[in-house]
Amino acid sequence: MLGxxxxxxxxxxxxxxxxxxxAACGGDTGGGTTASEAPAGESEGTLKVGxxxxxxxxxDKSFNDAAYAGLEKAKTELGxxxxxxxxxxxxxxxxxxxxxLADAGYNPIIGVGFAYGEDIKKxxxxxxxxxxxxxxxxxxxxxxxxxxxxxxxxxxxxxxxxATKAESGHVGFVGxxxxxxxxxxxxxxxxxxKSVKSDIKIDVKYLTPDGDFSGFKAPxxxxxxxxxxxxxxxxxxxxxxxxxxxxxxxxxxxxxKKAIGVDSDQRQTVKESNLQxxxxxxxxxxxxxxxxxxxxxxxxxxxxxxxITYDLKVDGVGLATTGGExxxxxxxxxxxxxxxxxxxxxxxxxx
Amino acid sequence: xxxxxNRALFTVAGAAVAIVLAIAICSVAIVAAGADPLxxxxxxxxxxxxxxxxxxxxxxxxxxxxxxxxxxxxxxxGFRMNLFNIGVEGQYRLAAIxxxxxxxxxxxxxxxxxxxxxxxxxxxxxxxALIPAVMKVTRGVNEVIATIMLNYIxxxxxxxxxxxxxxxQRAEGELTxxxxxxxxxxxxxxxxxFFDWFGVLPPTRGGGVWGFLLVAVVLGLVVWVVLERTRFGxxxxxxxxxxxxxxxxxxxPKTMVIAAMVMSGAIAGLIGLPEILGDRxxxxxxxxxxxxxLGIAVALLGRNKPVGIAIAALLxxxxxxxxxALQIAEVPPSVITIIQGVIVLLVVVANExxxxxxxxxxxxxxxxxxxxxSPVEVGx
Numbered sequence: 001m002l003g004x005x006x007x008x009x010x011x012x013x014x015x016x017x018x019x020x021x022x023a024a025c026g027g028d029t030g031g032g033t034t035a036s037e038a039p040a041g042e043s044e045g046t047l048k049v050g051x052x053x054x055x056x057x058x059x060d061k062s063f064n065d066a067a068y069a070g071l072e073k074a075k076t077e078l079g080x081x082x083x084x085x086x087x088x089x090x091x092x093x094x095x096x097x098x099x100x101l102a103d104a105g106y107n108p109i110i111g112v113g114f115a116y117g118e119d120i121k122k123x124x125x126x127x128x129x130x131x132x133x134x135x136x137x138x139x140x141x142x143x144x145x146x147x148x149x150x151x152x153x154x155x156x157x158x159x160x161x162x163a164t165k166a167e168s169g170h171v172g173f174v175g176x177x178x179x180x181x182x183x184x185x186x187x188x189x190x191x192x193x194k195s196v197k198s199d200i201k202i203d204v205k206y207l208t209p210d211g212d213f214s215g216f217k218a219p220x221x222x223x224x225x226x227x228x229x230x231x232x233x234x235x236x237x238x239x240x241x242x243x244x245x246x247x248x249x250x251x252x253x254x255x256x257k258k259a260i261g262v263d264s265d266q267r268q269t270v271k272e273s274n275l276q277x278x279x280x281x282x283x284x285x286x287x288x289x290x291x292x293x294x295x296x297x298x299x300x301x302x303x304x305x306x307x308i309t310y311d312l313k314v315d316g317v318g319l320a321t322t323g324g325e326x327x328x329x330x331x332x333x334x335x336x337x338x339x340x341x342x343x344x345x346x347x348x349x350x351x
Numbered sequence: 352x353x354x355x356x357n358r359a360l361f362t363v364a365g366a367a368v369a370i371v372l373a374i375a376i377c378s379v380a381i382v383a384a385g386a387d388p389l390x391x392x393x394x395x396x397x398x399x400x401x402x403x404x405x406x407x408x409x410x411x412x413x414x415x416x417x418x419x420x421x422x423x424x425x426x427x428x429g430f431r432m433n434l435f436n437i438g439v440e441g442q443y444r445l446a447a448i449x450x451x452x453x454x455x456x457x458x459x460x461x462x463x464x465x466x467x468x469x470x471x472x473x474x475x476x477x478x479x480a481l482i483p484a485v486m487k488v489t490r491g492v493n494e495v496i497a498t499i500m501l502n503y504i505x506x507x508x509x510x511x512x513x514x515x516x517x518x519x520q521r522a523e524g525e526l527t528x529x530x531x532x533x534x535x536x537x538x539x540x541x542x543x544x545f546f547d548w549f550g551v552l553p554p555t556r557g558g559g560v561w562g563f564l565l566v567a568v569v570l571g572l573v574v575w576v577v578l579e580r581t582r583f584g585x586x587x588x589x590x591x592x593x594x595x596x597x598x599x600x601x602x603x604p605k606t607m608v609i610a611a612m613v614m615s616g617a618i619a620g621l622i623g624l625p626e627i628l629g630d631r632x633x634x635x636x637x638x639x640x641x642x643x644x645l646g647i648a649v650a651l652l653g654r655n656k657p658v659g660i661a662i663a664a665l666l667x668x669x670x671x672x673x674x675x676a677l678q679i680a681e682v683p684p685s686v687i688t689i690i691q692g693v694i695v696l697l698v699v700v701a702n703e704x705x706x707x708x709x710x711x712x713x714x715x716x717x718x719x720x721x722x723x724x725s726p727v728e729v730g731x
Contacts, residue, residue: 085679089688093415094637097674100675101675119637179526
């Protein structure tokens, strides 16, 4: 018994000492190269674009991945050197990431998500020569561009599609977090639904209250909320809940009903094939367009300090047609879109 | 060799082996993730090329260590008494929002303003910890369950307070919720002058190195003195090691439970202040969560001793700082979490192994001396 434990200890110690030596050597050489090569590798005039995701960002098959798509497009079309960073799971280092990008010579730098508003402002003040952009938050410094989207307009179209397709006269909306941003989705969706049938029943459920952002990454909560709506007789549920939307799709698949995705064309981005078919359409929020256009404008010498709103007019929002399920009501949707673009319909941004 | 030194050597050796093993295990994980372990370890030491990025890196490292250290202290005070205060998480969040709100309602000279804010945080944290303590002594409710449940209440209560009663103005187009901004007199002076002494560029990150670092150091000293050099500290330790024996020697276990929990909660109340008084100037929805849970790992790693906790907090902060550097080196940053988890696990195992080893050596030494029929000196 004793001998066994001792031998185990000994093996552990020996292995450990060897590894420590290896790690020490490796650390030295590695550190030397990164420190000396990094500045040399920068050539003058190269477009270096940095992008920082929010918590749980990369891989959400939605909002953040759309931002990344825009970044990749900048790489292929504008020849930009790109770097994307994700924060720690507690989000304590958002400002650090921005500064590390700035220190590493990236310009412009994009923060994805409204949580970056505060940190972008501070970092922008510290690095006045670098241009910043923040998605979903307003510009708050002379070198910050706010990339905003008219989510209510896209959601209006989603509402029109849902109300037209829902035979039961009952639809639902699942919001991730009850804040002003997600309320814009709700307001547009409700207005769109009511424009088709004023007596239609709309269930609205927010997963978490304002300030508690776990609602964007709680598929279990999304599933429970959508299940309830489907059981109550809803035919179609629209979600604006980030990662939690996956739960909405699962509930729709189980109930053999339909769902509407958000931000990206989720029928394409969702991996599970049984979930793809339940996604009737998706309300596209072209974060990729916003990010790409910003980088392109930067290359052209544009300076920040203003907000750019991507609305229906510039196809900054819209509906995805993958799967062809809304092709039969295309005329109706186009008419609604035209009315909004022409200003005949003003979509409310508050419920 | 004296028994105490022997044991200390064992502890250090155990921790070193644990860290080395953790690096080995993580190397495997990094290779599995398709990255280069050497690049990963280099990234931990890569503070950037420019003077500014280096001082920013140092600031980020120290600023991360301060709340982790306080969190570790808070948890350790409970651990000393075998009280598992999981509620640090809820205690610090509730304390932080109350302190930020109270601090924003008045303006006083800096020392007074900051003292009041610190006191409010400590009192709120202590009072919130009093609830599970009272439940335990009056009804025997397990503090683990009570504090976990109270965490949920605190977390939801703070997110209600920040958007409701304690909500402040937010800028147009901003979606983060926040309490009213603290007046300038509430902001804790930073330690950037320290960089000037060495002729290094002062960091810009989040208002530089937070001055709350000094409060944390003083707090660590106070906790050490109270736990190691006072009657109260001895009572806490005795009650934790052997409740009935402590009772028999005149220590009231109920008083001790309440005192230790409230002390733990009061320290926990301070966890959020470095961030609020050093950088944010308000409690908002970007406030760092999860420090209470990390504090458990830090306390375990530091073996509930202030010095050990300081080392553990610095280690965790050092690893956390590399989040960005790792990604720039194309290594998934989740290796940090893996390293932290593995180190804690291995250190706990190593503690157990070294304890047994030391005990066995001690027994053998005692047996040898008994055989020689000379006086035996048994170390703790």
